[in-house]
Amino acid sequence: MAGLELLSDQGYRLDGRKATELRKLQARMGVFTQADGSAYLEQGNTKALAVVYGPHEMRGSRSRTLHDRAVINCQYSMATFSTAERKRRPHGDRKSTEMSLHLKQTFEAAVMTQLYPRSQIDIYVKILQSDGGNYSVCVNAATLAVIDAGIPMRDYVCACTVGFVDETPLADLCYAEESGGVSSLALALLPRGGQIALLQMDARLHQDHLETLIEAAMTACKGVSKVLDEVVRQHLQEASVLTGE
């Protein structure tokens, strides 16, 4: 993989995108009827399904009940056929447990949990096909599902992964780029206020570049937020045509 050129001299990436260009993003809200909220989102070849149940009475041990706000419960899982090599277990491994925790932290920052004391909100995300940026795609899908469920949020949460190659930040990495040894950073943003809900980086990067990279990530997230915004508005219009009196 070392010989792979992630950014050509002409400034094109492996899949022909420009450095700051996002992958094609399509989504749909309200795909399931039984759940309180649901959304399906494709970002390039990464496809995710998010389902929200709640807010509802605490399930299982009541000891986790919070008396001033709702508990957010997330589970991230991947379909066994989602990756090129078949996965043995859809969830429960260390990586997905970590991912579940990150999702939980992200949404605790955005959902107005204080409105629902003693309740629980379940957010389940499933990756149906994985091609990089799983965390961001999950966050984006889950945002739509939470909105579909009518749960109050301060703002959208939009996420994007960015990488740093040849002094250039690359937006919205695909799998080939992610696995190609790029220092990457995942950022979840509340775009309107510019607050960061989650920032994660576990690769080596010079301190001087960090700011550029975060800047690029924020731009990318705002790009994502525009698309999500349109999805939500279109859904609203479609669905409320006949309810309006």
Added chain:
Amino acid sequence: MKLCVPGDKLCSSEDCIPGTGVYLRHGYIYSSLAGYVLRKNEGEELPVISVVRETETQLLPDVGAIVTCKVTSINPRFAKVHILYVGSTPLKDRFRGTIRKEDVRATEKDKVETYKSFRPGDIVLAKVISLGDVQSNYLLTTAENELGVVVAHSEAGAQMVPISWCEMQCPLTHSKEFRKVARVQPEYLQA
């Protein structure tokens, strides 16, 4: 005596009244246990038919049953107990029960203090009033004269003697302790 196994057709329901260890199906009485068939005339028109085993069949605490239990913990609202006997039959497995504050005695329910009624380790006679709900255990009551503490030990470790319906005394130190004491009926003495 006649032996039978589960599923054996014993007789028509016109001939007998079903007792224990049997069930009724399509007008016939069938055995639900492996054991001896027993017909008993109890003054009714028809004899009662039941199937019995040498060892008492597994009893579960049922509503109305008198049980012997041991107090395991106490808090201001209720006492938790382990049910040891149903009637005079020992239970093989442990079943937990609860005596709520309002079920300790029949009168002046609002003045009951659980600490003055039971202590952990006491042996208590109680009656099952409900199977409880999903969260709680069997609900028991001691709100009858015959029900309450039968065996209790003082702080000194000696078995105490009842001196009134609400007090017991230690034979060593002569100190008095509060209990909801049972007036033990002779028939339960051997339990």
Added chain:
Amino acid sequence: MTNSPCPHPDNKPFSGQPEKEKTWGGKRFRAGPVAWVIYFNMPTDTKRVRGPEVSQSPSLFSCDPAAVLPSKGPRADGRRRDQVDVRPVFVRCGLVSQAKGSAYLEAGNTKLMCCVYGPRETDRKDETDMKCGRLTTDMRFAPFSCPERGSWIQGSQDKDFSLMLHESLQPAICLHKYPRSQIEVSVMVLENSGSVLAHAVTCASLALADAGIEMYDLVLGCSMRQDGTSYVVDPSYMEENGCSSVSCENQGGLTVAFLPSLNQISGLQSDGDMTEETLTAGVRTCIEGCYKLYPVIQRALTKAVRKAAPSQSES
């Protein structure tokens, strides 16, 4: 190609990784001790000494795989084909004194035992049922029970057997008499010589009766195996797993759990490839097989009752 498996460049024989499906190489057969070496380099499970992941019974190498069974003439153990010819059964109750009830069953070389515990308080609060008791079943194979060594850990096959056992027994037990409590049934197969599930059902119902659990009826199990136009009842291990000589028309296995007194089928499972008529006839055959077993079980049970209380006098 998304999943194009390519030959591993450095296909060293013992590279510290157990051989996976995607590594390639010439035909090799590793003797046990050599294979052991690998596992010392691996992050090991310290709790138990593990054997090599891939080892096979020598029987696989000694004989031809999938020995072809004759489909005519008498069976290997002398029983007749196309007849309801079940193996003689030996049963006894009350083997394990710790358990509430227990039973041991032997049919040919198939040997298994069953213990029943409870009714006791349910372990888990959320599974407590206020109106009805709960039945839990657990069926395991001793590692030495089959020609090939099994694992102590319950595999998905065992879970499937446990589930079948559960479904076969549940209709027979008066669970409504045991609210808020659970009854545990566990079956251990000591030797598997065919028709294990059927015999496990019989053995478990016997143990339940021995435990004094109220039941509507006993449950009896019987299996059969269809092989073309002929069939065998209560098949042995070889007959169950062997390959047939005739074409694959109408071939398969069937297990039935039956309540003889109520005339109800409480468990049914078939696999293979059979026509509806064959299957229907098979179910009837199995029911007949169950009736053959019935007096033996009844006798064993009455014997157990009599033994426990030899001279029950009029009370």
Added chain:
Amino acid sequence: MARVQVSEAEKVYILHGIRDDLRVDGRGCEDYRHMEIETDVVSNTDGSAKVTLGHTAVLVGVKAEIGKPRPTVPTEGYLEFFVDCSANATPEFEGRGGEELGTELSNTLYKVFNNKRSIDLKSLCICAGEHCWVLYVDVLLLQCDGNLYDAISVAIKAALFNTKIPKVHISSDDEGGKEIELSDDPYDCMRLNVENVPCIVTLCKVGHRHVVDATLQEKACSVASLIISVTHKGTITCMRKVGGGSLDPESIFEMTEAGKRVGKALHAPLMKLLEQEESLGKKRQKVYTCFPGLPLVSPQPPREESGAK
């Protein structure tokens, strides 16, 4: 299984309705709900299909990997089944909650395919005793609204129909070692003959009658069900009683007959649909996994060079 609570009076209502051959949603006892099938929905797989039946939705992905044949049958490949009851379907399945149902479903699938005719396993052999294709059939439950077995079996049949296994070429070098080469051409592939793949029919005994394609509410009223997997010729590859009750032998025979009839009739429309979809080829507008037949919202103007495809 996702459980629903039903009150006694509701049960009586459902029971009487089935007796009169008019179910709550207007169907007769042997009617299926509306079913939608789509294949080739996940590009990371070698074959995939999505089926919705009422509100039940399942997604099946088939992956072909190269493995070692089983020692007892060196000349055949094999199938592996895995059912993922994900929390998406119902919160009850969170964590390990769905495992029990998943094992039950996959064990039944093994039984259903435990015969020599459903799939020609010999065609999966690459090199006797050494290499064969292992088909991993992974089932993902997306939504549960009763009758999982039937939906899963239809989805598996569709996914197997859609499966394209790359052709392989075996060459041996001087030392007798063997090399396997996979064809690069995506059109140079092997297809499976799915003619004999059975469909499962679940018959739910409710009162004195039985219904097919029971909803969760109807299932709650039934004592026991019979699962029958039927091939297009009408032979039965697996039969199984599930549920806590027992059945009369006569009603089992009746249900077997009905199951065979219903199951046999499922194959023709299914195959027709699959072939129709295949013939549409690339022209067909993909609805993808996007659920009740609604379009995806893709507000971006298509960029000149976007997507990794």
Added chain:
Amino acid sequence: MAADMRLPTIRKTVSLSASAFDRKDLVVPGDVITSDTGFMRGHGTYVDDDKLTASVAGEVQRVDKLICVRPLKTRFNGEVGDVVVGRITEVQQKRWKVETNSRLDSVLLLSSVNLPGGELRRRSAEDELTMREYLQEGDLISAEVQSVFMDGALSLHTRSLKYGKLGQGVLVQLSPSLIKRQKTHFHNLPCGASIILGNNGFVWLYPTPGQQEEEAGGFYTSLEPVSLSDREVISRLRNCLLALAAHKVLLYDTSVLYCYESSLQHQVKDILKPEVMEEIVMLTHQKLLEQEG
């Protein structure tokens, strides 16, 4: 035997007036509704930097100075006086827990029901122990919201003859926002069945009772078979409700009735086919417009 198999097709929800698009009153989370501080903050909004901002996606509703955003789909936000249909999930001491599609389980206190034997009877300890005989897990009830607890849980009561345990019928669970608020939520539809449109989105369809035979406290339910004709009407209504809900049409007696009439040319079981659903909803909508105009 009938099995309807098909490929999924791309379908749009029924829309009649294009003018409905580009509505200005639709907001998404984070949208500033107004920066005028004279307004009061209602459900679905929050104040950020003195700006009234939406926290859910939906339509803005203004009542005097109060601004709310009503999301398209949400859990039931009960208010005192709402009619609900709910299912008993748990029997506890002195109270039942009721699932009403709210964010917390609702509560029905033993003291808020009419027990057999007269309204003014004192609740005794025996009543507590026999609560399961009145209502047990799984039973359906209709009730009214009596009060809302601090944490948002609802307290219900059935102290009226029209409320109580529900007998034979069919429950349809829909989104609460599809139910139109009306003077009464109990309707005897002229097509031959009755309907309770619970504010919480649970709709109960049942055969219209013959004569008003009010049993004591309403804990008695008839288990007599319902006639086939009544059944057909109920099933048709059920499928109509689902069709209307799929196309997000507001539910009230008239819309349900019009939909029922529009569906009559189809068999009951065909109503749920997507194309039939579309057609019926379209017809219903036309009828509703005619009636309005």
